[in-house]
Amino acid sequence: MTHSSDLLPPPGDESAGALRVQNLDLNLLKTFNAVYAEKHVGRAALRLGITQPSVSHALGRLRLLFHDALFVRTGGGVEPTPRAQRLAASIDRSLAILQAVLDEGAQFSPATSRRTFRLYMSDFAESAFLPTLLRELDGRAPGVVIETLHIEENQFNVAIESGRIDFAMGNFPHAFSHFHHCELLQERYVLMMPRRVAERYALDDHFVLDSTVPPALQFIAVSSHPQSTALLEQHGLASRVRVAVPNFMVVPAILYRCDYALILPRTVARAFAPLGEMAAFEIANASTWPVNAYWHRRFDADPGHRWLRALLIELFRIGTREPHESWLAIPPNLRPSALNP
Template sequence: MPNPSDFIAPPGDEPTDALRVQDLDLNLLKTFNAVYAEKHVGRAALRLGITQPSVSHALGRLRLLFHDALFVRTGGGVEPTPRAQRLAASIDRALAILQAVLDEGAQFSPATSRRTFRLHMSDFAESAFLPTLMRELDERAPGVVVETLHIEENQFNVAVESGRIDFAMGHFPHAFTHFHRSELLQERYVLMMARRVAERCGLDEHFVLDTTVPPALQFISVSSHPQSMALLEQHGLTSRVRVAVPNFMVVPAILYRCDYALILPRTVARAFAPLGEMAAFEIANASTWPVNAYWHRRFDADPGHRWLRALLMELFRIGTREPYDSWLAIPPSLRPPAFNA
């Protein structure tokens, strides 16, 4: 081992150049930490998984950088100098901070995480997916927060690319083609009304909305869903619209109190069913469309993002089954006896 005095500047000849971060090699700090903990060069080498000459060489570089012996030989190993004692706590803390940063990027612990996931959802997607997702998060990730955002259509792609939102769930035909996506289900519109209204109009479970519509039936229109508006027009029902609303939030309360009907996505109809005795019917020429989960490829390797994607796959069985009885967050005791659409 070099003589410690070789690295101590003579009085009046102290170095004037300050040590810079870029002068340090992370491995030197790891070596310092190991030697300080073990108080022995050989044991430090075993701890680091390197040779003893490598540890001695690193100590030589550290002495040159700090202009201090740092560790001096004793009968049983080495002891730190006062300068090394002052450095030890800071170096240990710096390495711990760096390890925490690396751990955060390499793993995700749902049971203890406080992460907030931001999801862009249509009102349909909120009704279809959010109750089940939140029920599972309460069990598996009680500290995780979900924030749903409604992004303007012309800002959708920018929001996904910038990371302002982690996921988008719904049907977004103008999404950039390089976004990753997984199909959740194929959706279609149905006709929904209170069961008492269907019985009064003489509609059985085989009824299909086509050219024949009960003459007294009046409708709710939802302006945020142009496809439902188009179906009303296609079947000559726009003159029967009694109330127009911007989204589905107030629909269950209206249907519960008023004898109206509306055209809405089938999964939303299923979600609303427990709020009253409802009946739903097929619509002639009602096309289907995919409901997807969208995300940017740069989040593919993010552990938290991967975990949430896997949870969505598990909960909603992407593209493999009809979801309604299996994952709508409706206790069986509250479900109506039949829901025919």
């Protein structure tokens, strides 16, 4: 009969050197943990889902590695040696740390996460999407931080490939073809002006911008959207531009005080509507374009990335249907009937 002491190297044996991590099989630590917890080889085998001879074989390898019997037989099972008792806490902690590492890569808990997601948005996407996204995060992921970045156009693809940004939202025809993307909505330009201006010129809700435009109406041009300027030129209105601004952010303040009009994306018009009494009108021959979410395919399997991607689609993916007020963060009492379809 072979005893546990027979498996130990004799005194002075050269094999009794220091144990190296590369020589260690993770399954041996799992076996040690199970035997220590169960104090019984058979029950440890059931716990691990393996045969009892497999557990006995693993114990033999452990004894050789640690140069100690580790567990000795008793009437009701096995008992740990002093060396095994010292090892037990460290092995249990090591397995727990490894499990935590595996869990971190396999799941994402929005309720407790403090992760920062970096988004790149066009100016109108920022105005239309960000308020609703933040409102949802307040309820679902209160510790998650959103950081929006503004990057040079020639750095757009590099920023996505490097992981500097997690998502880009907008219309970016220069995006690399291997980027993944999802269409959120179809956008189009509309004409917007203060309600008081529309009433002054007796423009009803069915007015369509074509060749007939009130002769005294002046316009704001937004240089970041050359398509809107092209529409002004197409309708013979370029000479009526009173002011040109780089983006849309100052537009509500101007329209609050000045009787101008401008051409802008319909989603932005809806987002700006609560800031003042506005009226919006269709534009003849105005084309549509997709607003997409872009990301790099190497982040497809990242749990946090997948969670935010699903949330963006849940909140904003409406395909060719019209945008609706619920995701534009507009309180019901401020939703202007003038902007309803």
